[in-house]
Amino acid sequence: MIYDIRHVTTYAYEGAVSFARCTLRLEPLSGHGQRLMSHHVEIRPRPIERTMRRDFFGTLTESVVIEAPHRHLRIDSRSRVEVARKAPGRAVQSPAWERIRDIAFGANSLGPASPIGYVFASPLVPVLAPITAYAAASFPRGGGILAGAADFMHRIRTQFRYDAKATVISTPLNEVFENRHGVCQDFAHVMIAGLRGLGLPAAYVSGYLRTIPPPGQPRLEGADATHAWVSLWCGEALGWIGFDPTNDLLVENDHIMIAIGRDFSDVSPVDGIIVGSPKQKLNVAVDVLLVE
Structure with missing residues (x-):
């Protein structure tokens, strides 16, 4: 497209x-x-x-x-x-999330594509125990990383409320989590914090959404401004996969990327x-x- x-x-x-x-x-x-x-x-x-x-x-x-x-x-x-991108299906077999965690921490490169740069806290995304515990419910022992991330994303979409007036960029992440409302950057930050709390490498992505959806499909939240989603490293074979918790979507051709960083402060x-x-x-x- x-x-x-x-x-x-x-x-x-x-x-x-x-x-x-x-x-x-x-x-x-x-x-x-x-x-x-x-x-x-x-x-x-x-x-x-x-x-x-x-x-x-x-x-x-x-x-x-x-x-x-x-x-x-x-x-x-x-x-x-x-x-032109194609996301894997949510039910596709993928490595156990613990295996990806261990490989990420064993990375021997510090380049921008290396997963090690995205497993630690960053200026706007602290690692918080309540968010880690919330994420852990989607990652049972030995579970596939794709299935776990897709379930975590779905829970954010269904349990948090999109409200453009609820937060500003300086709203602390713990407040967003406790109140369960915010905008796309808040939901991306919550998902990143949960994944990193489990030791998984997660990056923040800023970009755009297709404004007019295909016939018969609902309009996506965040389509009139810059949008934000999460990129999760799923191992060497799958690489970095995009997850949009605001819309409960694996990222394909409706998303256009501008920048990648640790959180919004890297990509404003x-x-x-x-x-x-x-x-x-x-x-x-x-x-x-x-x-x-």
């Missing part, structure tokens, strides 16, 4: 901003079952400096400096991406600092349209 994606981020400031430095992570990935065909970002006001680099995880990170006084900042990202699409206005309004609009 080929998608056209438009992602527009607009800041409106109460007073004039004299200086801004932003970090952008808006270019979809090539690899992991998808191919980037084109990408362009237009910024107004025009930056005096734009520099690009790949971070440790392979995400294109653009640093932008704006020195012209402004009260509005508009970042308009447009991409075309081809996606736009962040930075400004000098000037203490108050601002943020608006984000995302369109994902099927071309072919």
